[in-house]
Amino acid sequence: MTVDNKSQQELQDTTAGLPAKGTSSFSLLIEFLGSMRLAIMLLVIIAVSAVIGTVLQQNKSYSDYISEFGSFWFEVFNALGLFDVYYSWWFIIILGFLVLSVSVCVVRYAPIMIREMREDRLTVKLLSLRAFKNNKEWQSNHSESETAAKAEEYLQSQGFKVKTKKQDGHTVVAAKQGHWNRLGYIFTHVAILLICLGGLIDGNIGLKFKELTGQVTIGKFNEPVNAKSILEISDSMSFRGKMDLAEGDSKENTFAIIQYRDGLLFQKLPFSVRLKEFKVFYYSTGMPKTFQSEIIVKDNDSGKEFSRKISVNHPLRHRGYAIYQSTFGDGGSLLKLNLTPMLSLKEKVIEKDIKIFRSYTLDVPAALAPNRIANKKQLEITGFKPINVIPAEKSKIEMPGKAVLQEHSTDVRVVRDKKFRNIGSSLTFKIRSANGQAQEYVNYGLPRVKDGVTYLISDMRPKLNLPIKRYFFPLDKNNSPKRYLMFRQMVLDRSQVKKLIQQYISQSGIGRQTQQPGNNKATNIQMKIAESINKMFYAFVRGGQDAVTQEMRKTFPTNLRPEKQKIAETQFTKTRTFFLSSIAGILRAVYYDALALEGYNNSDELTEFDKKFFVFSTQALLRSEDYPSPYFVQFTLKKHIESSGLQITRAPGTWFVYSGSGLLVIGIYMMFYVLLKRVWVYVYPANDNNGMNVVYAATCNRPDDSVAEYFTVLGEMCAKSIVDDKQQI
Template identity: 30%
Template sequence: MLETQASVFTEPLSFRIIFRVLGSMRLAVHLLLFVAIASIIGTILPQQEVYTDYLHQFGTFWFTVFGNLDLYDVYRCGWYMGIVAFLIFSTTVCVFRNAPSMLREMRHIKSNPSESFLQSRPEQFESFSSKSDIESAQSATATLSDFGYQARVLKTSTGDSVIFAQKGRFYRTGYLLTHVGIVLFCAGALYNANLPLKWSEWTGTVHPEKNFDLPLSKIPQSSWLSSTSSAFRGIITIPVGQTVNAMFELVGDGFLVQHLPFMLRLDAFKVTHYSNGLAKDFVSTISLYHHDGKKFKTGIVRVNHPMSVDGVQIYQSSYSDSASKLNLHNYLLSAPALPPAAISTSVGEHLKTFGSQYAISITDFKTQNVIPRKAVGLSPGPDHGMINMGPTVSYLVNNDRDHTRIILKSYMKAFSRHGEAYRLIGFRENGSSAYHYLTIPQGPKDGIHLFMRYLGDLEQAARNGENASKTVFISNLKKAEAQTQVYLTPHERDDFLQSSLKVMQELRAYPLPFLTVFHDYDLHWSAGLEITRYPGMKVIYVACFALVFGIFILFYVPRRRIWIQMSEDDDKGRRLKLFGDSSRNEEDFHRDMEELNDKLQERL
C-alpha cells in the first residue's frame, strides 16, 4: 500500500523535474554549443562533394573518420538533425514554462508593493519637501516625466501617497522573441534539410546510385526524385545550346537524380579575366521552359547573382570545357626533321602513339593558365609574380611497357623573354608536385618547325661524324632556315642558337620520345549551375528578424521601476523616499537615480 502511494506521488514530481530540465537554460546552452560547433565544421569543410575529392584531400585515415561522423553532409545527417530537433523541443518547453508569468508581469503592474519589497530595492534615496501633498506629487511626477518615465499617483491603505513610474515595461518581449526566433530558425533548418528524403533513405525507398558513369536512361527509378520535392540542392553541367530537366544531388558516396520543375536551356556563356589571367566573372544566359515546351523566363546568372523562379534559386558555380576541338602537332624526337602528325581531339579522348606503346589521355583544357614568372626565367612583374600563358591543354601519357605516367601541359601562346619568343611545354611525373619546363625558341614564325628542323640537321651532322663547333652549329642553323624558309637576322640567329642549345640540354631530362605541341582550338563552353529550393528560408528570415529585434530589446530596453513614497515628517514637512530597480545596467541606473534625486530636490 505504501509503495502504491509512493508511486502515485512521485510520478508528478518526476514529471515536473523532467519538464524543468528540458526547459532549463543550461540544457539549451549546451545544445546551442553543439549546433554551433557542427555549423563551424559544416562551414569550414566543403559539403556534398564527390567522395573521391575528399579522399585525395584528407587521405585514407581522415577520410574514413570524417565519413563515419557524417561530416561531409553535416546539415542533413541524423545526429545534427536530432540535436536541432531536441533544441526546438527544449526551447519550446522553456517558452511554455515562462511565457505566462512574463505576460502577467507585463500586464499587471506591481504599483502598490509592501514595505519589505520597497526596502529590498537596490536603489534608495530620500528627499524632503515643504510643499503640500498635491504640489509635491505634481513636482515628482513632472520630474519623472522629464526622465522619460510614465508616472501615476496611488494611495496606500494607510492613506500615504505613492508615485509609481516605470519605462521598458515590455522588456520581457526580448526574451520571448529570442526564444521564438531560435525555434523558428531551427524549424526552418529542418525544413530545408528535406526530412521526407531522409526518411525515404532510412526506410530504403530511395537508393543513391554509386556509378557516376551510368547514363541517365539507365539510372534506376529508385534513384530518381520527384520535381515536387520540398527541398533540394543539386548541380548540373550544361553545354551551350543544350536543354536539361534534371540535376544530380550528391548523397554520401553516390547521387540521386532530381527532376526539375522546369526545363533549362543554356543559351550562351561568357567568361572574363583579369590581366593576370585569373577568372574575373562568368555569366550564363539561360531560358526556362514549361514541360510542354513553352518558354516562360529568360535571364542572366552570374557569380553571386542567382536567378529566382517560384522559390527555386539558380546559381552560377563553375564552368568547364565542353568537348572543344583541340588541334595538336606531334613531333617525333627520333626524327625531328619530319613534319609533325596533326591530331584533332577533345578533352576525355584517348590516343595511341609511337607504335601504341604510349597512351595519351586528354584531361583538361583551359583558355587561361597562370604560372609563376620565375618558372620560365622571367623576373617578377611590377604588379605580380605571375604570367598568363593563355590556352593550355593538359594530358596524361601512360607508358604501357614500364607503366610510368607522365603529366604534361602544352601552352599554345608564345611568351617573350629578352625579346625572343618561346613556346612552353611543362611535364612532371605522376605523384610529383613540381613541373619542369621546356622553353623552345619559336623564331619569327609561329610554331617550333625551325627548331625541330635544326635539331634534325644537328643529329644528322653528328651521325656524319661532324664535331660540335660553332661553325657546325651556325651552318646547320642556316640550312634549317633555308629548308623552312624562315630567315633570321645575325642578331636573331645568335639568340636562337643560344636558346636552342639550352633547350637541347633540357631535353635530356625529358622522359618521352615525342613532343606534343598545342596548335589551335575551337572553343565550346559548359556552365556549372547549382540549383536549390529551400522553402524554409522565409521562416528563417522571420526568425532572424525576431532574434535581432529580441536581442536589441534585451540589450537596450531594460525595465526600470521607481516608487516614491510620501509621508508626513514633523520636523521637515513632507518626506519623499525613492526606491528603484533595473533589470540590467545597474551602474547607469544608479547614476540616473542620483541625477533624478538632485532634480527632484531642486523642484521641491
C-alpha cells in the same frame, strides 16, 4: 516578501501548467530539456562544429581528401561526417535537440516574463522600499491625493508609464520604463529557434531517410545514370546544384546536378533552362571582371517562357528557386591535335580533330610502347583555357616574336597591364591505360624563348595525388619538336649509345696502352671503362651532374686516413671531370647523328642556332626519361565554345534563418541596451497629522554608478515637483 524576491520566486516556478516537479518521468524530461546546462552544451557543440566546417573545406572530391589526409584519416573523418558537417546526421540531431530545448524554454518562461512585464507592482510594502539602495524620504504639506498626483505628473513627464493606487492609509505611485526589455529574452530564444528550424528544413531530413531506406541511391561519376539517383521535385526540400550550358546548345535542361558525398544526384526542376547568350568582361590585366548569361526559362506547368539576364550577385528567382551565375568555362571547344611519336619518329604524326570533354581511343604501336607490345589507351580531354594570366615577376622569360604569337594565338585579348603576362592557351588531358591508371597532362600552346631557342612546356602529374613535373620540348626553326624528339630517342636507345661509347673510347685512345700491337679488339680495361661511362651517361640523363656525383659516391672509399683521403678526393675530381667530358662528347655525337637525318654532314659547321639548340636540348633531356606519354601533343584551336556555369538552389529554410537573424539582433539590443527601471512613490499621513510622508525608491535590472546617479537626480527633481518652494526637502 520583497519585489525582487517575488520575481525570483516566479521565475523559479518553472513547472507552471505542467505536471509538478518530481511527480512523473514527463516532468523530469521537461526539466532536462529546459535546463540551461543542456542548451549551453548544445550551443558549444554547434560552435565547435562551425569551426570545423570553416577550417576544413567542405564538399571537395573524396580523392582530394585522400590526397590531403591519407586513407586512414579520410575514413575516420568521413565516418564522422566532417566533410559535410552541416548536413551530417549528428549535426541534424543536435539541431533537433536544440529546437526542443529552446521550445521548452519559450513555453515555460515566456508567460512569466510577459506577466512580469505587464505587472505594475502596486502592492509593494513600505519596509521593502526603505531597503532599496536608491531611496529618499521627505514631507509634503499637500494632501495625499494631491501629492500622489504631482508625483505621477512628474514621472510621466520623464517617460515613465505610471499607475496610482489608493489603499488603506496610503497611496502608491508605481512607474516603469523599459519594461519591453523582457521581450529581448523572448525574441532571442525565438530567434535561435527560427535559425535552428531553418537549418533542419534545409538539412534534407526527408532525403536522408529515403537514402537510408534505399529509395534513393547515389550515382557514381563516369557511370550511367541510375533511376534511383533522379530526385523528384518533392524528394528534396532544399538543394544546391549546378548546371552547365554551352553556347549554341538549344537543348532544354530540366535537371540540376548535385554533388552528394562521393557521387551525384540529379534533381528535377519545375522548369527548363537554356542559354541564349553569354558574355565575359575583362580587366586590363586580362583577368575576368564579370560575366553574364541571358537565359530562357520555360515553365513546365504553364508552358510559358521568358528571357532574363543574370550575372554575378544578380540571380534570377523563380518559383522558390534561385539561379545564380556561378562560373564559366569551356563548353566543348573544337581543336585539332598533332600527336608526334615520342619513341620512334618512323611512325607517322597523327592528326586528330577532337572536342573538349570527350574521350578517344589511341592505338599505340609496339614501337611506341616501353614494353614493345602494341596496346590501346584512352585519351580523355578534360579542359581547355584560351588564356593563362600570371604575375609578370613569376614569368621572367622572353616571349616569341609577333609571327609566332599570331600563329599560336587562340584569344584576341591583350593584357595591357605590365604587371601581368599572358602565357598562352593550355590543353588538359589524361592518358589512361587499360588497367585504369592515368597520367594527367597540361600542355601549353604558346612557345617560350630562352637563349634564342623556342620551346613548349608540358606539365605532367604521374598520379592524381602526386605533384606536377614540368618538361621542356625545344622547337626547331620550323617550330617542330621533331629534332629534339629524335635526339631524345637516340639518347634513350641504349644499344646505339653503347656503340657510340665504344667508338668514343676507340677514337680517343682511352686504355690503348694495354692493347697488343695489331689487335683492334677492345681490352678488358676499355670494356670496363665503357660500362662505367654508360652507367654515368644515364645517371646524367636522369638528373644531371649531381646525379653523376651521387652515383660515383656510391663506390668512393670513405674513412681513409687524412693524407690518403686528400689524394682520393683529388682522384675523384679528375675522374668526375673525365666522365662529364666523355658524356658531353657522346651527347655531341648523338646530336650529330640526329642532324644527319635532316641532311647535315659531320664536316658541316654548326650554326649559332644549332649550338644553342644542342645546349638547350641537353638541359631539356634531363629527367625526361620518365615522360610516359607515347605521343607529344600539340594543338590548334578551330572553334572556341564557352560554357556558362549556373548554380541552382532551393532553400526554404533561408527565410527562417534571415528572420531569426534579424530577430536576434533586435533581441540582443533590447536585452543589453534597454534598461528596465522601476520607481515607486509611497505617500502616507505623518504621525502628527501635519502633512504627508513621502518615500521614494527606485531599482534597475542592471544597476551601476551612472544609473544610481540618475535615480538620485530623479528623486531630487521628483521631490521638488511635489513640495512647495518654501518647504525644505
